[in-house]
Amino acid sequence: MVSRTLYDKVFDSHVVRQEADGTALLYIDRHLVHEVTSPQAFEGLRLAGRKPWRAQSIVATADHNTPTKDWALGIRDPVSRMQVETLDANIRAVGAKAYFPFLDRRQGIVHVIGPESGATLPGMTVVCGDSHTSTHGAFAALAFGIGTSEVEHVLATQCLLIKKAKSMLIRARGKLPPGVTAKDLILAIIGRIGTAGGTGYAIEFGGDTVRALSMEGRMTMCNMSIEAGARAGMIAVDERTLNYIRGRPLAPAGEMWDRAAAHWRTLVSDPDAKFDLTHTIDAATIQPQVTWGTSPEMVVSVEDRVPDPDRERDPSRRDGIERALDYMGLTPNTPITDISIDKVFIGSCTNSRIEDLRQAAAIIRGRHIADNIRLALVVPGSGPVKAQAESEGLDRVFRDAGFEWREPGCSMCLAMNDDRLEPGERCASTSNRNFEGRQGAGGRTHLVSPAMAAAAAVAGHFVDVRRLVSRA
Amino acid sequence: MEPFRVHTGIVAPLDRANVDTDAIIPKQFLKSIKRSGFGPNLFDAWRYLDRGEPGQDNSKRPKNPDFVLNHPRYQGASILLARRNFGCGSSREHAPWALADDGFRALIAPSYADIFYNNCFKNGLLPIVLTESEVDRLFHAVKAFPGLRLTIDLEAQAVHTPDGQHAYRFDVDPFRKHCLLNGHDDIALTLAHADEIKAFETKRLGEQPWLA
Numbered sequence: 001m002v003s004r005t006l007y008d009k010v011f012d013s014h015v016v017r018q019e020a021d022g023t024a025l026l027y028i029d030r031h032l033v034h035e036v037t038s039p040q041a042f043e044g045l046r047l048a049g050r051k052p053w054r055a056q057s058i059v060a061t062a063d064h065n066t067p068t069k070d071w072a073l074g075i076r077d078p079v080s081r082m083q084v085e086t087l088d089a090n091i092r093a094v095g096a097k098a099y100f101p102f103l104d105r106r107q108g109i110v111h112v113i114g115p116e117s118g119a120t121l122p123g124m125t126v127v128c129g130d131s132h133t134s135t136h137g138a139f140a141a142l143a144f145g146i147g148t149s150e151v152e153h154v155l156a157t158q159c160l161l162i163k164k165a166k167s168m169l170i171r172a173r174g175k176l177p178p179g180v181t182a183k184d185l186i187l188a189i190i191g192r193i194g195t196a197g198g199t200g201y202a203i204e205f206g207g208d209t210v211r212a213l214s215m216e217g218r219m220t221m222c223n224m225s226i227e228a229g230a231r232a233g234m235i236a237v238d239e240r241t242l243n244y245i246r247g248r249p250l251a252p253a254g255e256m257w258d259r260a261a262a263h264w265r266t267l268v269s270d271p272d273a274k275f276d277l278t279h280t281i282d283a284a285t286i287q288p289q290v291t292w293g294t295s296p297e298m299v300v301s302v303e304d305r306v307p308d309p310d311r312e313r314d315p316s317r318r319d320g321i322e323r324a325l326d327y328m329g330l331t332p333n334t335p336i337t338d339i340s341i342d343k344v345f346i347g348s349c350t351n352s353r354i355e356d357l358r359q360a361a362a363i364i365r366g367r368h369i370a371d372n373i374r375l376a377l378v379v380p381g382s383g384p385v386k387a388q389a390e391s392e393g394l395d396r397v398f399r400d401a402g403f404e405w406r407e408p409g410c411s412m413c414l415a416m417n418d419d420r421l422e423p424g425e426r427c428a429s430t431s432n433r434n435f436e437g438r439q440g441a442g443g444r445t446h447l448v449s450p451a452m453a454a455a456a457a458v459a460g461h462f463v464d465v466r467r468l469v470s471r472a
Numbered sequence: 473m474e475p476f477r478v479h480t481g482i483v484a485p486l487d488r489a490n491v492d493t494d495a496i497i498p499k500q501f502l503k504s505i506k507r508s509g510f511g512p513n514l515f516d517a518w519r520y521l522d523r524g525e526p527g528q529d530n531s532k533r534p535k536n537p538d539f540v541l542n543h544p545r546y547q548g549a550s551i552l553l554a555r556r557n558f559g560c561g562s563s564r565e566h567a568p569w570a571l572a573d574d575g576f577r578a579l580i581a582p583s584y585a586d587i588f589y590n591n592c593f594k595n596g597l598l599p600i601v602l603t604e605s606e607v608d609r610l611f612h613a614v615k616a617f618p619g620l621r622l623t624i625d626l627e628a629q630a631v632h633t634p635d636g637q638h639a640y641r642f643d644v645d646p647f648r649k650h651c652l653l654n655g656h657d658d659i660a661l662t663l664a665h666a667d668e669i670k671a672f673e674t675k676r677l678g679e680q681p682w683l684a
Contacts, residue, residue, distance in 0.1 A: 016672045017665060021646040025665060027672055029683050037564065039505035048659070054673070056684065065503065079503040079526055086505050121682065131563040131587055145587055147565035148507075149594035149658070157662040159669055163645065165586075195490060196557040199586055229560070231586050252682035260682045295490050316555065320489055414562075416499050433561060435494045437517050441524075 003270035005167050006236050007202045010142040010267065014125050016159060025159045029124040030141075033060040033096075033151070034110045035087040036416070037129025041152035042090040051094070053158035058096040059119040059250075062087055063109045064416045066102050068379050068406035075102065080417065094155075098250065100383075108382020108408040111135040111349035115219065116384055118248025122237050122264040127154055132349045132432065134225040137234040138218035139241055140267040142202070144231040166276040168201040168230070169269075172209035174284035179466040181359065182217030183351060183430070183449035185209065186224045187289035189281060191299040198230030201277065204269060205235050209283040215244040216355035223350045224432055227296040236268035290336050290462055291434045291447040293324035298434070300336060302452070302464045308332035327436055328444050329424065340461040341446070343427040344369070344376040344403075345439070346453050348413035351430035352381030356450040357389045360430075361397045363454035363468050369402035370460025376403040377419060379411040403457070415440045428456040474596040475655030479577045480623040481550030484541055485614045491554060492561035493588060497570040501526055510566055511573030515541060545618045553610055554581040558599075559588025568595045578624050580631065582607050593648050594658070598626060600642045610640075626653055 004012070016025040038060075045052070052058070065080035067073075075081040084102050091099045098117060100107040106117065111132050114120040120136045126143035127133060129151045136143035150160055170189060176182075190197075203225050210218065218235050225233025235241075242261055245251045252260045287301035298321075300307070309321040309332060325332065330339070346352070346360050357380065369376045378398045380386035386408055389395055395405045412419040413431035421427055421443025430453050431438075434445040448456065455465040501513045503526055512530035519541060521534040535542045541549070552571065558581040559567060568591045571579070578598040592599045602610070613633070614620050623632040626649060631640040651658065662669075677684045 016669055019647050023645065023647040025662060025669070027669070027676065036502050040507045040565075043505070043507075050659070053669075077503075083503050083505055123680075124683065129563060129565075131561065145563035147563055147568075147587060147591035147594060149565060149591065153659050153662065156659045157666075157669060158673065159662055161647070161658060161662065195560055196583060196585070199557070199583065226561075226587075229557070229585060256682050260680070263680065295492075316489055323488065414494075414499050416502065433492075433494070435492045435561060437498055438494050441498070441517055 003273040005269040005273040005275060006140060006204055006234050006267060007142065007167050010123055010125070010140070011164055013123070023161055023163050026125060026162050027159055028127050028154050029057060030059065030119060030126040031057045031154050032110050032114055032126065032128035032133065033058055034064060034128070034130065035062045035083045036064045037148050038090065038151055039083060039086045040148050041155055044152045045155050050156045052155045055095040056097045057158065059098045059114060059117070060087065060091050060096050061100040061107055061110050061113055062102045064410045064414065066409040067417050068409050068411050068419055071103060071407055105383040108385065109349045109352060109410055111223065112352060112381030112385065115139060116248070116382055118245060118251030121245065121251065122241060122267050127160065131226045132223050134231065134233045135219050135223040135349055137222040137225065137232055138215060139245070140234060140237045140264070142232055142234065145226065165202040165231070166200055168198060168203045169275040169278040170203055170205050170281065171207035171278065172205065172281045172283045173207045174209060174282055175212070176209060176283050176286060179451060179469045180286055180288055181449040181451060182213050182220040184286055184289045185283060186221045187291065187296065187299050187447065188286045190224065190228045190296050191289070193228055193279060195227060195295055195297045196229045198225060198228040201230050202232040202234065203228065203230045205233060210235060211238065214355055215240060216353040219353065220350055224296070227432055237264045288449065288452050288465055290452065292328065292330060292336065293321070294327055294434055294436050295324070296432070296434060296447060298324055302336050302462055304336055306330045306332055306334045306336065336462050337464065338461065339446070340372060341428050341456055342372070342374050342425045343421060344373060344453050344457040345412045345427055345429040345431065346377065346450055347379030347381070347411050348431035349381065349410070350432045351450050352379060352385065354385050354388050356430065357385070357394050360450040360454040361394045363451050363465060364401040364403070364458065365397050367401055367458045369457045372460045373457055376457045377406055377412060378403050379406045380408050382408050412439050414438060428453045428462065473655045473657065476577065476596055476598050476626050476652045478623065478625050479550065480621055481577060482546065482548050483551045483553050483610070483614050483620050483622055484546040484549035485553045485611050486540060487555065487611060489555040490557045490560055493559055493564050493567040494561055496559065496567040497564065498524065500524065502564060502566055507569055508573060510570035511575070514570040514574040515539070548575070550575050550577045551622055551624070552576050552579045553607065553614060554579060555607070556582045556604070558584050560585040563587045565591045565594070568592045568597050572597050580607065580610065593652060596652065596655070598624065598652060600624065600631060602631070602640050602642060606640050
């Protein structure tokens, strides 16, 4: 039999039919829905007099617009409120497998609650009107973001029209040094292959470094596949995958679990499977990463300096560096550790899970945020993450250190609610995008790991977290 | 969807790489539950000097005179010339909605982000891929000839200069081309295969009942 990649196996098993040019009609198992990219799709469905094909495939939540404090006051922005209420009404009308609305104790960021509730299972096709749907690939699901027209298409037909992507293997070898995390690994990969390096590909992350990562770390890696240009990132099933899923509310149990687990164990690339492109990364050489510019590929290690455009020979790249430095208010050759910050954000679908909060808390414990920090936010990824953290006393650790402990949601990753940067403010953020204005018009974002964000909060500027680890 | 066959229009150049969808349409405008009305907020943070919020009268806002789409020579442009990795970042279809709502029918760039590229076809907006050097030549031409118009012929898969001297050939998936030429509704096409989908689904959920 022909050797196949994990991507081949999951893709091929969902093909309903194929056009002459290779365009496939791909069956979708799980449809995650949130309030921002779905209202026009539900409206389109209604206008055409169509009904959802399989409402039981839908798992929905409100996360982008929801406030992270004063929940008793509801959503005060009337435009945001309307969008969230529209989702309530749409789900009420069509039904769903599960709905975690605003104020529900299991509400949270859609890419946190999917795995957490057991709605994301290996071998599934998972889509959502959100580019960070790639997160769910950590469970050997084929998961990718779609636009609103495609949301409507999936609602109406349970399928998508799609061409198979090329396959890329990113093999990470060796042990990550202490204080260096999955976030640093994926940022380093993006720095190496660029934000378009994965365009047209589905990435599989493999190698002993990835095998050694927790499911939280694997989700962080797959989450940022899209920042490398790839719609989907995937990681093969192993015992760690199964241990994470076992006992989740929507996961199979009993005899059904045994059958499912036996199938899931086959969801690995065959040993001699061929990839269109392979990159190998030496994990042991990776240092804590900090982005300095307005694209995730503009990243260096904490020991480095802000780049000098005069050393870039390619005129279009030089232009890009100059523009980014101007927006970021940075001078070439400044040591990264000399960059002081105004705000700290620990949260987002990239880094708001329990392990992320534990890593940040380990740095914060017994310390306090620096005087120049105007706001330090911790926004847990979901109600259950928040409850777990509180049961471990992490909320006290953060509060005692001067952080604000908030309610779950997307928050300052994209600043659709009230959590945002003011013009010129500089932020150490555990989120995924440092685009111009992403965290608020004129705001300046530096992407880092939770541990690095915590260290920056304590120091008031970027600092090599490994110094704090050795002291701790 | 409006069919796309042959289109002639003014070309506006946006000379920067990695233009992301946050730049194309900033997040505060994503709170709308409509598909239309995003045009005036296309490239909002670059286009205006003040801070954009939903519900403003955009005609009264101060425009940034340095931003290329505000230059008089590019008024009425319907073809956007861009650099590599255009449309990277978020999956928001509000990005092609804003481009289409502002009058754009086609884009020309060396490469696009996958989700954005896909979203364009759903909205009658044709994203054309030309080589870096061809795109370079077009940037020079647009700067040299005010009001430069190009003609895009989807059937022939070619971009023509007005003098008819140059034709740039481009590739497009046959299925996408077919849908765009005819303005097909994807959903109606897919539902023509409803029986096959149903049969596939029944078999799949039977074999893997934990997916139900």
